[in-house]
Amino acid sequence: MVKLLILGTGSMAVSHATNFQAAPDTELVAAVETDAARREAFGKQFGIENLFADLESAIAWGEFDAVANVTPDAVHYPTTMRLIAAGKHVFCEKPLATSYPLALEMADAAEAKGIINMVNFTYRNSPALQKARELVRSGAIGDIRYFEASYLQSWLVSKAWGDWRTESRWLWRLSSQHGSKGVLGDVGVHIVDFASFGADTDIVAVDSRLKTFHKADGDKIGEYPLDANDSAVMTAEFANGALGTITATRFATGHANDLTLRIFGTSGGMEVKTDGKTSALRICEGPEIDTFGWETVECPPVPTTYERFAKACNTGVNGEPDFRRAAEVQRILDLCFAQEATRALHAAAPATAAE
Template identity: 50%
Template sequence: MRLLILGTGRMANSHAKAFQTIEGVQMVGAVDTIPENLATFCDTYGIANRFSSLDDALAWGDFDAVDNITPDSIHHPTTLKVLAAGKHVFCEKPLAPNYGLAMEMVEAAEKSGLINMVNLTYRNVAELHKAREIIASGMIGEVKHIEASYLQHWLALRDFNDAANLAGTWLWRLSKGHGSNGTVGDIGIHILDFTTFAIGQPIVAMNSRLQTFQKVPGDRIGDYVLDANDSFIISAEFANGAIGTIHSSRWASGHSNDQRLRVYGNKGGLELSHGHWGSLLRVCAGEDVATSTWREVKAEPVKTNYQRFVEAVQTGVQADPDFRHAAELQKILDLALVADLDRKEYRV
C-alpha cells in the first residue's frame, strides 16, 4: 500500500512510526503548508515526494491511501477531495467540527466504496477489547450502571501568571474562536467511544454540564479568548436502559492522560483503568461478589487501528471504527454543547 501523509505536525510522527513497522506499507509522499515541518518530517522518514498543497499531491496521484492528520477543522474539506480522487482515507479524530459536516464525509465515503477509518486511539488497548468480550459474554450479567472518566492535568500544570509560559500554539485549544470545542471536542470522542465500545450499547438520551474556569483576568491572552470548556459531565441513558456518567477534565491534578471505566451488572462488575503507566482490567463476578473480591484479567495484544486500516485496504473489507461510527459520536458531542445551554435532556 502506497501511503500519502497529509499534515506533518507532532501527531504525524506517531502515525509514521506505526505505519513504517507494517509490512507492505510505503510512505511515498507528504503534504504540509509549512516548509520546515515538511522537510524535517520527510528527511526523518525517508519520504522523497514532498508537496505544499493537497491539490499538487492529488495531481501527482501515485498513492493508494491518505493518512489525514491535518488540524480538526481541515479534516472535512481535505477528506472530501481525497475521496473524490478515489483514495482510501485514515482520518484523525474528530471527523469534523460538527455532525452535519461529519455526515457529508460519511455519505461521500460510503458512496465511493472506499475504505474509511477514524483513529480512535484507545481501540489499540487490548484490555478494552477484553472488557467488551467479558461484558458480551454475560459474566457480569445485564449492565445497569456505568461510570467513565478521561482525566488530564495539563491546565493545572500551567502558571497563568507567568507570561513566559503562555507562549505557544497550545492556546488555540482554549479558544472557541480558534476552532476549539474545548475538552468535550478534543477528548470527549475518546471517552464516548471507550465506553460505548466496551458495553456494546449506544447512548440514546443525555444531558450535560460544561464548565470553563477563569485562568487570567478578562479571560483573554493576546488574540485568544479563553472561552472553550475545560471540564464536562454527561449523564447518559443507554439502549438497554442502563444509566451512567461520563466526565472529563483538563484540571485533574495527578492524571497526565488517564481513562477509567466501571461497569456494573446484576451478576458482577468490571473496572478498566488505562494510562501512560499501562492498563489494569479487574472483574468481580459470581461467588466473588459476596466477598467483594476483584481479580485481574490479562488480555492478549490486538491489531492496532493502523494495522486494521492497511488490512482493510489490502482486502477491500471495511473495518471499524469507520466514518459513520465517528459521526454518531459527534452527534452526542454536539448535543452536549446544546444541552448545556438549554439545561434539557435530549434524545439522541
C-alpha cells in the same frame, strides 16, 4: 502493499508515520505540508521523497492509495471530501468533523464511493478495553445497569508538559476562536467512544453540563480568548436503559492522561484503566460478588488502529472504527453543545415580571 500519503506534518503526524512504517505491507510514499521547513524536515525524518505543498498537487500526482489525514480539526471535512472524490482510502484523525451533519456527510460519501474509511480513536488500541467488550458480549457480567467513564488530564494545573499560559500549542485548545471545542471536543470524543465501545452498546440520551473556568485577567491571553470548556459532565443512558456518567476535565491534579471505565451488571462488574500506553482490566464475578473480590484479567495484545487500517486497505474489507461510528460519537457531542447553548440562552434572557 498499500502506498500511504501523510497529510499534515504536525506532532501527531509523527505518531502516524512511525506506526505506519511499522505496519505490515505499508509504504510511506508522500507527504503534504504547507510549511516548507516542516515539510522538508518531515520528509528527511521518515525518508519520504515525494513532498507536496498542497493536497491538489498530491492528487494530481496520484501515486498513492490511501491517506492519513492529520490536519487540524476544521480541515478534516474539506480535505477528506476531496480525497473521497479522488477515490483514495482515508484514515482520519479524530474528531472526524466539527459537527454531526458534516461527519454524517463524510460517512455517506465514503460508503457511496466504496473506499476504506476509518478514524483514529487511539484508545481502541487498549487490550483491556477490547477484552472488556468481549466479556460483556459473552454475558460475563449480565445485563448492564450502571457505568462510570472518565478522562482525566491535569495540564491546566501541572507544568509537566510546559506552561500553557505561554505556549500556543496549549493556548489554542482553550480558545474557540482558534478552532477549539474545549475538553469535550478534544478528549470527550475519546471517552464517549471508550465508554460505549467497552460496554458494547450505543448511547441513546445525554443530559450534560460544560464549564469554563476563569484562568487569566480578562479571560484572555494575547490573541487567545479563554472561552472553551475546561470540564464536561454528562449523565448518559445506554440502549438497554442503563444509566451512568461520562466526564472529562483538564483540572484533574495528579493525573497525566488517565481513562477509566467501570461497568456494573446484574451478575458482575468490570473496571478498565489505561493511560494510552499501558492498560489493565479487573472483574468481580461469581462467588467474589459476595466477598467483594476483584480479579485481574489477562489481556492479550491487539492490533493498533494503524495496523487495522493498513490491513483494511490491503484486503478491501473496511475496519473499525469507521466514519459512521465517528459520526455517531459526534452526534452525542453536538447534543452536549446544544444543551449548553440552550442553558446559556435561558440564563441570559431577561426576567419576566410576574402577573
